[in-house]
Amino acid sequence: MILDAIDPLQASQHIACCVDTLSQGGLVGMPTETVYGLAADACNDAAVATIFAAKGRPSEHPLIVHVADSHTVNRFASDVPEFARKLMQAFWPGPLTLILPRRPDVAAACAGRQNSIGVRCPSHPVALALLKECSKQGIYGLAAPSANLFGRVSPTTAAHVQSEFANTTYSGMPILDGGACSVGIESTIIDCTRGAPVLLRPGVLTQEQLEFACGQDVLSNSEHSRQSISRIEADFSYEIAAPRASGTLESHYAPNATVRLLDAQSLQSALDILGADAKHIAVYSRTAMHSSTPQIQLRHMPNDAAKTAQQLFATLRELDQPHIKLIWVEAPPDDAAWDGVRDRLTRAAA
Ligand code: TXA
Ligand code: MG
Numbered sequence: 557m558i559l560d561a562i563d564p565l566q567a568s569q570h571i572a573c574c575v576d577t578l579s580q581g582g583l584v585g586m587p588t589e590t591v592y593g594l595a596a597d598a599c600n601d602a603a604v605a606t607i608f609a610a611k612g613r614p615s616e617h618p619l620i621v622h623v624a625d626s627h628t629v630n631r632f633a634s635d636v637p638e639f640a641r642k643l644m645q646a647f648w649p650g651p652l653t654l655i656l657p658r659r660p661d662v663a664a665a666c667a668g669r670q671n672s673i674g675v676r677c678p679s680h681p682v683a684l685a686l687l688k689e690c691s692k693q694g695i696y697g698l699a700a701p702s703a704n705l706f707g708r709v710s711p712t713t714a715a716h717v718q719s720e721f722a723n724t725t726y727s728g729m730p731i732l733d734g735g736a737c738s739v740g741i742e743s744t745i746i747d748c749t750r751g752a753p754v755l756l757r758p759g760v761l762t763q764e765q766l767e768f769a770c771g772q773d774v775l776s777n778s779e780h781s782r783q784s785i786s787r788i789e790a791d792f793s794y795e796i797a798a799p800r801a802s803g804t805l806e807s808h809y810a811p812n813a814t815v816r817l818l819d820a821q822s823l824q825s826a827l828d829i830l831g832a833d834a835k836h837i838a839v840y841s842r843t844a845m846h847s848s849t850p851q852i853q854l855r856h857m858p859n860d861a862a863k864t865a866q867q868l869f870a871t872l873r874e875l876d877q878p879h880i881k882l883i884w885v886e887a888p889p890d891d892a893a894w895d896g897v898r899d900r901l902t903r904a905a906a
Pocket of ligand 2: 710
């Protein structure tokens, strides 16, 4: 059930109704600036189990806890390193998730029983309002993965969330409509449990912005694993090699149609060879393409990484119609600003 949270006259009433649902251990579709989340009380293990069941997500894949402000982090994390504080200061509220050591007494199910916890303060006004109202009722964190079935494309509108769960027992859950997400791809994830910042999932924040904010190098997951091999046993009790972030599984964000990444020239040549037979193909490219198939779906990708991120998942959903077997996408430029978009497209194509 979609509840208007854009109209200020209706928003507060609809948010109050969702706080009730959450207090009773129910699920709520929540807008954030990145993608829509499927929210439950992070400290209610039964409610958290419902999230895993609704998504069909393995329960060892940890969920992010959303908080109303940076002070609330101390309720979930046992330690916040200096560089993590600087990142929070620079980017919260906003599209950044920090993995921190978890207080052993809280949110174990939400964390997939790991000794770390992912925390994020979203900037979407509806998410912030919901989180503030929840705190008044003693709910200090909302566990929220992206509100899609496991492995599928993340939702960026309330209607996407509704269609994702339409044929499930969760079809009647309240979904707060906060409009289309402004960022469009999931938050950047930085692991802050390894002594230095390690990038687990790229988003719209560039490595340069992150390094400037925290005043030190941000390592990629593979760089860190290589550099720290000899230190793992001595310094850390964390499993570094394990696939701890489900968004980091090789195949993820996948539409039903097969996604292929091609450079502009190969894409045009392939369309030329197919001629009038390209009706089962959709194309999403920055470079203008030509096809002799009148029905072919040719969608223009903006030249700007942030604009592409904002529309990426909605475009993949639109192109993923039953008669479409292949979605051909022009590979993003080899430029840091495109890291988040490239990551999502590569996984969609895996
Ligand atoms: O933008 C976002 O982050 C969205 C919105 C709703 O906030 N949420 C989101 O959640 O993308 P989800 O569950 O689809 O992806 C969260 C990622 C997963 O890959 C998960 O494994 C990782 O965060 N994660 C969460 N807690 C973690 C932890 N303790 N250690 C390592 N990875 C963790
Ligand atoms: Mg997800």
